[in-house]
Amino acid sequence: MSDSTTTTERGQAYTLEGFIGAMVVLLAVLFALQSVVITPTTGGLADRTVQEQVQQEARDMMVVSNQDGNLSNTTRYWNGSGGFNNTDQPPAPDESNRTYSVDRFANESALGHLLKDRFSETGWSYNVELHTNSSNQTLVYQGNPPASALTASYTVTLYNDQNITADGDDRTLEEAAADGDESIPQWNPGDETAIYNVVEVRVILW
Numbered sequence: 001m002s003d004s005t006t007t008t009e010r011g012q013a014y015t016l017e018g019f020i021g022a023m024v025v026l027l028a029v030l031f032a033l034q035s036v037v038i039t040p041t042t043g044g045l046a047d048r049t050v051q052e053q054v055q056q057e058a059r060d061m062m063v064v065s066n067q068d069g070n071l072s073n074t075t076r077y078w079n080g081s082g083g084f085n086n087t088d089q090p091p092a093p094d095e096s097n098r099t100y101s102v103d104r105f106a107n108e109s110a111l112g113h114l115l116k117d118r119f120s121e122t123g124w125s126y127n128v129e130l131h132t133n134s135s136n137q138t139l140v141y142q143g144n145p146p147a148s149a150l151t152a153s154y155t156v157t158l159y160n161d162q163n164i165t166a167d168g169d170d171r172t173l174e175e176a177a178a179d180g181d182e183s184i185p186q187w188n189p190g191d192e193t194a195i196y197n198v199v200e201v202r203v204i205l206w
Contacts, residue, residue: 051150057118058152058203065110072156073165074109075130075199078176078183084139085166092138099141112140115203124205131200135185149206158184158196
């Protein structure tokens with residue numbers, strides 16, 4: 001075998017090794033890129049996309065739970081002492097009324113069931129709050145949310161002639177307010193409008 005033939009074969013071998021090495025590096029890079037898990041704390045456009053998706057999911061849950069009136073029922077589930085029926089946890093900070101655990105809220109409301117299945121079971125924490133023009137009430141409290149927490153909300157209108165939904169209390173909201181037993185204050189007592197108050201149901205996720 002001539003020296004030129006040996007040199008040619010050696011050059012082909014080096015070229016083949018280089019090509020194989022480049023392929024290995026390329027495959028490693030592709031594998032690393034595909035292994036990245038996008039979470040709500042991942043930066044950039046993907047982060048905004050995930051945030052919007054999570055917020056939309058939470059809002060859709062409130063829309064679905066309000067279609068049969070259940071979300072409205074939840075806001076009217078008063079215990080006659082300023083709080084909500086069947087709560088089983090201590091109050092949120094700066095509040096006096098007890099709150100629901102995740103499991104209890106899931107048993108008491110359609111929204112709670114949806115939130116637990118989608119978020120609690122996958123490691124998310126959340127608070128559920130009720131906001132009006134003059135008051136705030138916390139239904140579920142799992143801690144102080146960080147600055148990066150996501151918020152979704154849905155508005156429910158309550159009417160004077162709607163009833164409290166707790167068992168054994170068939171008073172209207174207007175009657176309960178007149179007795180001083182309301183959990184959500186009346187917007188404008190004595191006003192002739194049929195609206196009792198407008199409640200923003202707010203879900204905060206992190």
